[in-house]
Amino acid sequence: MEFSLYKVHGSMNTFYMLDGAERNDYEELTLKLASLDPQTDGLLVVLPSETANAKMRVINRDGSEASMCGNGLRCVARYVCERDGLEEGVIETMKASLHVKKEQTEQDGIAMYAVEISPVSFQLADLPMAYNGESEWLLKPLPFVSEEISYTAVAVPNPHLIGIVPAEYQTDPTHQQKWAEYFNGPNEYFSDGVNVSYVTKVEDGIFVKTFERGVGFTNACGTAMTASALVSCLAGLAPYGDVNVYNPGGMVKCSVAKEGDSFSLRLTGNATYLSTHRFEWQEDDAKSGFLSSEPLQEQALYEKFIERTSSVTEQFVK
């Protein structure tokens, strides 16, 4: 069969996006796309929903399915709002239906969307994470990993392990890579793997680099940046409210509000279309592939936008 795909990104976290019907071969399709395009982080599937404006499924680059994707949700939000003529709406995801909203374009005309990130849980059972019979792990070292780094485990609802680190752990990512690879292989702590982010305070916010489950190091991970903003507020690195979150792919705003014992989180950033494609998908893998590709003009604007963030990101991204 033949179908259309958009190539899209939120903070250079790059996906193919397919508006389709439920199928049982998204894993194979994603693996094929990943083999053709080393830049892609995975596939976003936009589906009809009985309870919301649309449903989003997220397939990681390695074919595994994630319960949420913050950067991807902004792109899906844009697609659904433009398709249905909406300013805001609700998108069903694996574990929650989430509010999405078109925001004012950035000064250069970049489409911006805000998405709800929910539910939030610090219960290790919700990641899942198993360590010493503990029920939560908040802002303290994991002694077998490092005595220097304070870690927090949080599900939003996909699983994240967030470490607060000095700048040298960003310029040399060996430590992060070693432990993220370990926690995403067979191990006794994270039976389903985990997204591992290292966070460093910068003058007007935080810088976050993420090793994603099912992907590896990525330019940005939306749920990780939002979880990192939350952890930074808890640690006193940033005040509650809007936190500027820099990442290797640009910058987003994460809003963190404390409501009694719970938190309300929102992620705002670009939703950029890179290109459109016609794709031929056949059971015979060798016959599948792109039929045509059409670049779009939006990326030049985005590149101007990230020039403004480079003074912060360049000190961490070599």
Ligand SMILES: N[C@@H](CCC[C@H](N)C(=O)O)C(=O)O
């Ligand atoms: N990049 C995403 C998260 C994608 C899912 C993650 N790899 C997982 O397996 O949980 C984001 O923007 O949140």
